[in-house]
Amino acid sequence: xxxxxxxxxxxxxxxxxxxxxxxxxxxxxxxxxxxxxxxxxxxxxxxxxxxxxxxxxxxxxxxxxxxxxxxxxxxxxxxxxxxxxxxxxxxxxxxxxxxxxxxxxxxxxxxxxxxxxxxxxxxxxxxxxxxxxxxxxxxxxxxxxxxxxxxxxxxxxxxxxxxxxxxxxxxxxxxxxxxxxxxxxxxxxxxxxxxxxxxxxxxxxxxxxxxxxxxxxxxxxxxxxxxxxxxxxxxxxxxxxxxxxxxxxxxxxxxxxxxxx
Amino acid sequence: xxxxxxxxxxxxxxxxxxxxxxxxxxxxxxxxxxxxxxxxxxxxxxxxxxxxxxxxxxxxxxxxxxxxxxxxxxxxxxxxxxxxxxxxxxxxxxxxxxxxxxxxxxxxxxxxxxxxxxxxxxxxxxxxxxxxxxxxxxxxxxxxxxxxxxxxxxxxxxxxxxxxxxxxxxxxxxxxxxxxxxxxxxxxxxxxxxxxxxxxxxxxxxxxxxxxxxxxxxxxxxxxxxxxxxxxxxxxxxxxxxxxxxxxxxxxxxxxxxxxxxxxxxxxxxxxxxxxxxxxxxxxxxxxxxxxxxxxxxxxxxxxxxxxxxxxxxxxxxxxxxxxxxxxxxxxxxxxxxxxxxxxxxxxxxxxxxxxxxxxxxxxxxxxxxxxxxxxxxxxxxxxxxxxxxxxxxxxxxxx
Numbered sequence: 001x002x003x004x005x006x007x008x009x010x011x012x013x014x015x016x017x018x019x020x021x022x023x024x025x026x027x028x029x030x031x032x033x034x035x036x037x038x039x040x041x042x043x044x045x046x047x048x049x050x051x052x053x054x055x056x057x058x059x060x061x062x063x064x065x066x067x068x069x070x071x072x073x074x075x076x077x078x079x080x081x082x083x084x085x086x087x088x089x090x091x092x093x094x095x096x097x098x099x100x101x102x103x104x105x106x107x108x109x110x111x112x113x114x115x116x117x118x119x120x121x122x123x124x125x126x127x128x129x130x131x132x133x134x135x136x137x138x139x140x141x142x143x144x145x146x147x148x149x150x151x152x153x154x155x156x157x158x159x160x161x162x163x164x165x166x167x168x169x170x171x172x173x174x175x176x177x178x179x180x181x182x183x184x185x186x187x188x189x190x191x192x193x194x195x196x197x198x199x200x201x202x203x204x205x206x207x208x209x210x211x212x213x214x215x216x217x218x219x220x221x222x223x224x225x226x227x228x229x230x231x232x233x234x235x236x237x238x239x240x241x242x243x244x245x246x247x248x249x250x251x252x253x254x255x256x257x258x259x260x261x
Numbered sequence: 262x263x264x265x266x267x268x269x270x271x272x273x274x275x276x277x278x279x280x281x282x283x284x285x286x287x288x289x290x291x292x293x294x295x296x297x298x299x300x301x302x303x304x305x306x307x308x309x310x311x312x313x314x315x316x317x318x319x320x321x322x323x324x325x326x327x328x329x330x331x332x333x334x335x336x337x338x339x340x341x342x343x344x345x346x347x348x349x350x351x352x353x354x355x356x357x358x359x360x361x362x363x364x365x366x367x368x369x370x371x372x373x374x375x376x377x378x379x380x381x382x383x384x385x386x387x388x389x390x391x392x393x394x395x396x397x398x399x400x401x402x403x404x405x406x407x408x409x410x411x412x413x414x415x416x417x418x419x420x421x422x423x424x425x426x427x428x429x430x431x432x433x434x435x436x437x438x439x440x441x442x443x444x445x446x447x448x449x450x451x452x453x454x455x456x457x458x459x460x461x462x463x464x465x466x467x468x469x470x471x472x473x474x475x476x477x478x479x480x481x482x483x484x485x486x487x488x489x490x491x492x493x494x495x496x497x498x499x500x501x502x503x504x505x506x507x508x509x510x511x512x513x514x515x516x517x518x519x520x521x522x523x524x525x526x527x528x529x530x531x532x533x534x535x536x537x538x539x540x541x542x543x544x545x546x547x548x549x550x551x552x553x554x555x556x557x558x559x560x561x562x563x564x565x566x567x568x569x570x571x572x573x574x575x576x577x578x579x580x581x582x583x584x585x586x587x588x589x590x591x592x593x594x595x596x597x598x599x600x601x602x603x604x605x606x607x608x609x610x611x612x613x614x615x616x617x618x619x620x621x622x623x624x625x626x627x628x629x630x631x632x633x634x635x636x637x638x639x640x641x642x643x644x645x646x647x648x649x650x651x652x653x654x655x656x657x658x659x660x661x
Binding site for chain 1: 276286423442540
């Protein structure tokens with residue numbers, strides 16, 4: 001199942017989708033699958049698995065530290081497909097967030113094939129803009145996968161249109177001009193950015209970067225189609241390996257996003 | 262050859278977060294306008310003349326030539342520029358571009374510290390705020406340049422990520438740029454990264470080759486047979502090579518850091534032994550594992566210790582116009598010592614790689630004329646060289 005169906009189902013119930021980011025391989029391969037499954041059980045609609053990469057240009061220090069740990073424990077591409085398979089079995093849509101060199105190296109077509117076979121839904125590509133994405137777009141279309149590109153507060157109108165036209169699944173709106181990391185208040189520019197992106201043709205726009213509470217999730221759910229949360233979940237996972245804190249936080253955010261808060 | 266980017270053959274492009282596209286577009290448009298603006302050209306030329314000390318001279322080095330098979334060796338002396346390397350050529354242009362874009366602050370990454378020093382210098386000159394990102398390992402091995410940057414008023418940020426070297430400093434600078442792009446321009450130090458940086462840096466460095474070509478013609482009456490330059494990211498080399506690309510009889514050679522030897526795996530020679538990949542915004546050759554994870558590079562020279570290379574070099578290699586060869590740490594240090602002792606010129610260890618190339622090529626071609634870009638001076642490397650040669654700071658002999 002792709003992201004669009006999950007988002008539409010959440011909207012049909014009067015809320016927005018809860019999209020949870022967790023790094024694959026952190027704290028280890030199986031524990032990352034367990035954490036993602038726990039988050040789905042706590043109400044997440046879409047799981048965004050981060051592929052650990054040596055040069056993560058968009059990630060804040062928390063995610064960098066987590067992905068570095070995964071790599072230092074020997075995380076490999078083949079480990080990713082096993083995690084995707086386990087998480088997809090829960091019925092959640094599984095998107096992989098990846099810097100593009102590992103996919104380029106694996107081969108776009110080969111990756112799309114193996115990822116689809118594992119039950120994956122699509123890719124979120126923070127350092128791949130549609131202008132450079134032809135080989136990925138062709139492979140994704142061949143295997144019916146989501147292609148999720150980003151818009152930012154600095155995106156000019158013609159770029160909002162290009163990104164909106166190129167996405168399948170949803171458009172990822174990076175709400176602040178910065179890297180990932182929980183923030184006390186979500187930038188007001190997010191609301192404007194979602195409206196602008198819709199005005200340029202996007203059907204579904206989800207907001208990420210900076211959300212850490214159910215209250216913030218509820219606020220974003222008022223105007224966006226999905227709420228993306230990462231760093232706060234990783235912090236909960238890091239501080240409590242029993243997953244109890246992670247489950248509690250995910251439930252709180254899910255309630256906020258789904259309009260049940 | 263038309264090489265304006267964003268692509269050089271299959272290489273280059275912009276593999277970078279959407280949040281930076283507007284800034285890169287502004288930079289690109291700003292540069293296309295500025296580079297043909299007579300007032301800018303005059304201001305940059307004036308700075309080159311009265312601040313940098315251009316044109317830099319060429320020096321024929323007959324005693325060093327004896328170690329190059331007797332071939333005629335001529336050095337382009339970028340080490341004589343203000344701040345001690347070719348980096349100032351690029352930075353003055355980009356600092357003027359920053360001002361014309363209405364931005365008041367610059368950030369930069371630095372490996373050996375030469376680009377950081379040049380950026381801090383230009384920022385002081387033009388009254389811009391300045392922050393320099395530098396890997397923690399490089400901060401340790403280039404303490405002198407850290408002190409210089411701070412004296413010039415720059416903030417120096419130590420990057421404790423990944424391999425704690427240049428590639429990690431670039432990551433951090435890009436991260437900061439995303440958050441501060443409204444007021445801040447990123448002055449990129451080499452002819453790599455996303456478009457327009459490879460072309461922008463090349464445009465500003467081509468003065469090296471333009472001057473040298475004219476100077477060698479005036480001195481010898483003909484073009485050199487070989488033109489050599491060291492290649493890390495590749496800015497001094499592309500600056501030199503650009504002037505000779507259309508001279509088919511001139512053989513161009515880029516010398517990469519072979520570190521402890523290609524077979525050791527501890528090197529920084531992505532063209533010689535790397536694969537095509539995407540790093541820091543561009544498709545190019547890089548050192549990577551089977552999963553596309555960047556491998557750590559190694560070189561005795563902090564300035565060459567980078568796992569990627571500028572995309573135009575990747576293209577020039579792919580089409581066979583420029584040849585790229587590795588030089589080991591040991592070969593570079595031998596050349597470093599020889600130039601110091603035979604000619605009284607202490608080169609940067611980066612440039613010593615190009616000199617080592619001249620020793621090999623000259624030995625095989627004793628009748629050749631070889632032009633070498635001496636991209637920087639070796640003051641910053643004295644401590645590294647002293648450790649390499651076992652000089653402990655004591656006198657040669659004592660008198661009682």
